[in-house]
C-alpha cells in the first residue's frame with residue numbers, strides 16, 4: 001500500500017472514531033463534574049450525556065448530529081518520508097470518512113451557497129502546518145469544529161494600558177453571551193497575542209491541549225485557574241439549565257504582544273469536545289495518546 005493510502009485509511013478511521021468516542025480527558029472531566037453536581041436536573045442531563053456516549057459506541061453513530069468542519073494541525077518532522085503527500089492524503093481521508101463514518105456534510109461554498117457534499121471545498125479541510133527540523137515523526141491534531149461551539153469564537157485587540165485584568169471579564173461576557181448555544185459544560189480556550197489572528201489561532205491551540213494541562217508560565221497558569229473558578233461561579237450547568245459548574249476547564253495559550261496591543265480571543269469546546277491527536281512514526285505505524293480506545 002502506498003504511504004498516501006496508509007495515511008488516508010488511518011486518518012479516515014480516526015475521524016470515524018473521534019466522531020463517536022470522546023477523548024479520555026473529556027470523559028474524565030465530565031465524570032468529575034457529574035460527581036460534584038448537586039442539582040437534580042443537572043444530574044439528569046449528565047446521565048443523558050453518558051447514555052449518549054454509550055449509545056454512540058454501541059450503535060456506531062456520531063455523538064452529535066453536527067459532526068462539524070474538519071480542522072487539522074499538522075506537526076511534521078522535516079525528515080518524515082511522507083511530507084509531500086500529507087495535504088492531499090488529509091483531503092482524501094475527509095472524503096472517505098464523510099462517506100463511511102458517516103460525517104454530516106457541513107461545507108457550504110460561500111456566496112455560491114452550495115453544500116459540497118463531502119466536507120471539502122475551497123480551503124477545506126482546514127490545515128495548519130508546523131514543520132519541525134530534526135524530527136522524522138508526524139503528529140496530526142484533529143478537530144471536529146461544530147457550528148454552535150468552537151467555530152463562533154471571538155477576538156478583540158485591547159490597549160495594553162487596560163492591563164491583563166481585561167481578560168477575565170471579556171471571557172466571562174463571551175461565555176454568558178455565546179456559551180448557551182455551545183452545549184455546556186464548556187471547555188474554554190483563551191488565546192493571547194499581538195493581533196486578531198495570532199490570538200484567534202492561540203485560542204484554537206488552547207482547545208487542542210489536554211483539559212488537565214496547565215500553561216508553563218505560573219502567572220498564566222494562575223489565570224487559568226482563576227478563570228475556571230469565576231466561570232464556574234456563574235453556574236451555567238450542563239446544557240445551560242443551571243448547576244454547580246459551567247466549564248470542564250480553561251486553557252490559555254499566549255505568545256508575544258506588541259507594546260501597543262493586547263489581543264485576546266475566546267473559543268469554546270462543548271461537552272462533546274471531539275478533538276484528538278494521531279501520531280505516526282516514519283514507517284507510518286500510528287497510535288493516539290488522546291484516545292486509548294483507538295488501539296492499533
Ligand code: SF4
Nearest residue numbers: 064146148182183270
Ligand atoms: S455545541 Fe457541540 S453538542 Fe451542541 S450541537 Fe454543537 S457540536 Fe453538538
